[in-house]
């Protein structure tokens with residue numbers, strides 16, 4: 001499956017967090033590398049998306065949309081830093 005970048009989930013994240021998250025940074029819980037959301041690798045897979053760390057491939061986020069409502073699992077992220 002071909003990977004998209006984090007811009008593929010920009011709309012979902014904006015809905016969840018209320019603002020544009022693509023320039024926010026998240027650190028990977030597995031390898032510790034910090035990436036902008038826009039740099040993450042996104043695999044769209046119904047009914048949601050799997051988001052992986054571009055450094056190590058660890059799953060950092062899972063988005064699931066059920067009945068028009070998007071839920072996000074961010075267990076793979078060690079920490080989030082808002083865009084400055």
Ligand SMILES: [Zn+2]
Pocket residue numbers: 028029030031032033053054055056057058
């Ligand atoms: Zn990683």
